[in-house]
Amino acid sequence: MRILHTSDWHIGRTFHGNSTMDALADVFGALTAQVQEHSVDVVIVAGDVFDSATPAGPAYTLLGDTLAALHDTGARVIVTSGNHDSAARLGFQARLLRDGIHVVTDPLSIGEPITVDDADGPVHFYGIPYLEPAIVRQHWEGVALRTQAQTMAHAMGLVRAGMASHDGRSVAIAxxxxxxVDATVGLEREVRQGGLDxxxxxxxxxxxxxxxxxxHGxxxxxxxxxxxxxxxxxxxGEQHKERGSWLVDLDASGLANVEWLALPVPRRLVTLTGTLDEILAAANVAAHADDWVCAVYTDALPQAEPMRRLKERLPHCAMVQHAPTLTAESEERSYAARLKSAVTDTERIEAFLEHVRAGQGPSERESELIREVLDERVVAEALV
Incomplete structure (x- = not known):
């Protein structure tokens, strides 16, 4: 049996305020073509089908079109809910779906397999919807379910009980x-810190x-x-990670082979670092005019309207960060140390400007203005 393992579609998510619906539709088209080309028997979607518990209408349309296209290849489709999904909304029409498309959102169905036969016999698929301990513990009284580890351990115990009563090969989905997990591969944004989950x-x-x-990696x-x-x-943060799915082969004895199938990237992501003028240089514009761009400009001072200027040359600039390059002196001396050594108000102001402007103190004109303001303050205090 041949299985395609995919997950985390996040239909409806935006990318820095930009819709991803068209890009996802293109990727799903490529994924469907892979299912056809490789004669896939079962497509697995392991949670986070939608990005929101209340997806907009177009998200439902894209999901429906994609499931129908996958089904038309002859493959069975098994979908489980993730933490971003509303189990009720994702699963409300599960009983109405055409034969061969299965949506698993009910915790009480864990342990009841979806069985698909091939020439070597049955393969039992055990879908585990996302289990929030505080919500699902009501279903299993007397079982300690305070953490994800405890809850998933209980769910897998139900899966193994199902396996004991159903002969054949088995696949779990969670x-x-x-x-x-390597934390550098692109963690889901709601993954909690610490070890409880x-x-x-x-x-x-x-x-x-x-x-x-x-x-997400x-x-x-x-x-x-x-x-x-x-x-x-x-x-x-995910820009250097490949996008794709696992093509899984089971033979009569179990797992036989796993192969990575890469998916196309509709628009590349790049991070450009340098002064604003360097990022706006003709070479960068020519090379990255069609890419999503994160611009990290290193000018000592914040520049006027950097996003507007960038989007005029790089229309798909999605993010701008100001990260001034620190001078050796500013790295060696902390703001507290500079402030402590300052004697006059002028020196304190200069220390503050150096701190907030990556070591660059006041210009000649700024120094004149500082002196004028301080002189006016002295005169005003003398007249009181």
Whole structure:
């Protein structure tokens, strides 16, 4: 059996205020073509189908069109809910969907497999919707469910119980943060700090393959436990990470092969660093006019209307950051040390300007203005 593992579609998410709907539609078209080309039997979407619990109408339209296109290839489709999804909204029409499209959002269905047969016998797919401990503990009285680790351990116990009563190969689908994830691959923005939400790897023992969602970069936690990541770049921090899906082959004895299928990137993401004039240089404009651009300009002083100036030359500039280059002197001497050594008000003001302007003190004209203001203050105090 051939399975395509994808996740974290986040239909409806914007990219720095820009819609991603058209880009996602293009990527989903490419994904559907891969399903057709590689004769995929089952497509898995491991959570975060939508970006919001209340998606707008066009998000439903894109999802419906994509599921229908995938179904038309002859593949079965299994979708589970993620932390961004409203289980009720995602799953409300599950019973009305055409045969071969399955949406798993009910915690009480864990342990009840979706079974797909091939020449080697049945393969049982166990979908685990996103489980928020405080919400789902009502379903299992007497079970300690205070953390994601405890909740996922209980869910996988239900999966293994289902496996014990259903002979054949098995695949589990979940949306969580598993121990062993490389934090540099693009973590989901709501992943919490600390260890409460980390699920130990041994929790996933049992199935032949575990398809995970929740982080936005591909990751193989083990040979049989993997993340596919998001199909589109949703932040500049993800710009160097490939987008795609895992193509998983099961033979009669279980997991046989896993291959990465890259997806096209509709618009590249680049970060340009330098002075504002350097970023606006003709070479950068020619090379990156069609890219999403994050501009990090290093001028000592903030520049006037940098976004407007950048978008005139780089129409897809989405983000601007001011990161002045520190001088050796400003790095060696802290603001507190400079302020402590200052004797006069003029020196205190100069120390403050050096601190907020990466070591650049007042210009000659600014020094004149400072002296004028301080002289006026002295005169005013003398007249009181």
């Amino acid at each position: 949306h969580c943060f598993a121990a062993g 980390v699920v130990p790897l041994e929790v996933f023992d049992g199935p032949d393959y575990v398809a995970l969602g929740h982080i 591909r990751q193989n936690i083990s040979e049989r436990v993997r993340y596919a990541g998001a199909p589109l770049h949703y932040s500049f």
